[in-house]
Amino acid sequence: MTALINLLDLDPAQLVAYCGELGEKPFRAKQLQRWIHQFGARSFEEMTDLAKSLREKLTTRAIIGAPAVISDHTSADGTRKWLVDVGQGNAVETVFIPEENRGTLCISTQAGCAVNCRFCSTGKQGFNRNLSVAEIIGQLWMAEFELRKTKGVVAGPKGERQITNVVMMGMGEPLLNFAPTVTALRLMLDDNAYGLSRRRVTLSTSGVVPMIDKLSQECPVALAVSLHASNDELRDSLIPLNKKYPLSELMAACKRYLEFAPRDFITFEYCMLDGVNDSDLHAKELIQLVKNVPCKFNLIPFNPFPESGLKRSGNLRIKAFSQVLLDAGIVTTIRKTRGDDIDAACGQLAGEVQDRTRVQLRMQKMDEYKSRFGENFGKIVEIVQ
Ligand code: SAH
Numbered sequence: 001m002t003a004l005i006n007l008l009d010l011d012p013a014q015l016v017a018y019c020g021e022l023g024e025k026p027f028r029a030k031q032l033q034r035w036i037h038q039f040g041a042r043s044f045e046e047m048t049d050l051a052k053s054l055r056e057k058l059t060t061r062a063i064i065g066a067p068a069v070i071s072d073h074t075s076a077d078g079t080r081k082w083l084v085d086v087g088q089g090n091a092v093e094t095v096f097i098p099e100e101n102r103g104t105l106c107i108s109t110q111a112g113c114a115v116n117c118r119f120c121s122t123g124k125q126g127f128n129r130n131l132s133v134a135e136i137i138g139q140l141w142m143a144e145f146e147l148r149k150t151k152g153v154v155a156g157p158k159g160e161r162q163i164t165n166v167v168m169m170g171m172g173e174p175l176l177n178f179a180p181t182v183t184a185l186r187l188m189l190d191d192n193a194y195g196l197s198r199r200r201v202t203l204s205t206s207g208v209v210p211m212i213d214k215l216s217q218e219c220p221v222a223l224a225v226s227l228h229a230s231n232d233e234l235r236d237s238l239i240p241l242n243k244k245y246p247l248s249e250l251m252a253a254c255k256r257y258l259e260f261a262p263r264d265f266i267t268f269e270y271c272m273l274d275g276v277n278d279s280d281l282h283a284k285e286l287i288q289l290v291k292n293v294p295c296k297f298n299l300i301p302f303n304p305f306p307e308s309g310l311k312r313s314g315n316l317r318i319k320a321f322s323q324v325l326l327d328a329g330i331v332t333t334i335r336k337t338r339g340d341d342i343d344a345a346c347g348q349l350a351g352e353v354q355d356r357t358r359v360q361l362r363m364q365k366m367d368e369y370k371s372r373f374g375e376n377f378g379k380i381v382e383i384v385q
């Protein structure tokens with residue numbers, strides 16, 4: 001017997017090819033894609049406008065397999081965080097941030113991360129593995145349809161969408177898991193799937209220069225670059241990857257990207273670390289560094305975690321730093337910290353796997369669920385109060 005194919009792994013062109021293999025016309029692929037990504041169908045039986053024979057064929061050969069949700073927390077400010085099982089004891093996090101006029105989903109692309117930035121708890125857990133397309137797009141699929149359920153929206157394509165923006169700013173370095181990331185991006189943009197505009201999808205990178213160029217050719221979405229330092233010496237000490245791709249190369253790559261980008265600026269993320277990178281002199285050095293790159297700055301107050309040995313800059317310092325950039329005509333925002341109470345803030349996305357003392361507990365919990373729910377393990381949504 002051939003292995004079941006997971007339709008969440010396929011981009012639009014691959015789904016057309018798959019339908020071709022089944023002897024079906026290309027428009028069937030569009031129908032299927034709409035059922036999966038716009039109506040959140042979990043089974044082929046629900047796809048009532050497909051011929052019964054096709055539905056039966058699919059039932060024996062394919063699945064719609066999103067990763068299982070291990071836990072589901074909602075913060076006092078409405079931020080919702082899911083811990084998603086990606087197998088072999090690994091879990092990643094997906095975070096929904098509701099705002100007045102938009103809902104942003106922050107998704108992960110790797111379990112752990114090899115870049116090992118000094119201020120990031122994901123980095124501290126090391127690299128575990130790359131996520132598959134189904135695991136990346138499956139986070140959007142799961143979150144969109146969970147949110148619709150909560151809101152009492154039964155089903156339906158456009159107009160009822162809860163997630164209006166996606167940011168690849170969760171766990172992992174997306175450009176070091178390039179092909180699955182790009183396939184997932186294509187699905188986000190496809191009109192028969194999520195239909196998001198390229199401006200509403202942002203990929204954040206620590207600066208993998210050759211892959212920034214590759215992204216500009218394959219799927220140029222909005223780009224955020226984690227800068228965090230105003231000179232190479234400081235950046236080397238915070239982001240080891242800087243030794244391979246120093247700031248001059250990174251700035252040049254950003255400029256090249258702008259020729260293809262959906263927005264006419266790069267967003268520079270800058271994590272505010274007390275006494276490390278937050279002086280007025282650093283801000284002035286930054287102004288020089290980015291003078292040829294149209295950009296906006298997003299200052300992120302550092303989210304501390306045990307064993308980082310780093311502290312968040314004070315609010316007055318962050319304000320003063322942002323004023324230096326603003327005075328130089330650079331649009332600068334200070335990121336509001338969301339989801340603090342459920343560890344969903346930037347850089348706290350380590351999953352419970354990061355904390356080695358809790359690994360055992362988590363594994364026990366998963367085993368317990370598996371024995372309780374057996375085959376239905378993947379359908380569990382545990383609401384933790
Ligand atoms: N690997 C990618 C995307 C994931 S990290 C990248 O580094 O860009 C998303 C953002 O959170 C990055 O800007 C990252 O630098 C920032 N970040 C990481 N740890 C943080 C922490 N402890 N506090 C605040 N921001 C942090």
Ligand code: SF4
Nearest residue numbers: 113115116117120123
């Ligand atoms: Fe990886 Fe980004 Fe964390 Fe650095 S900040 S360790 S690149 S996830």
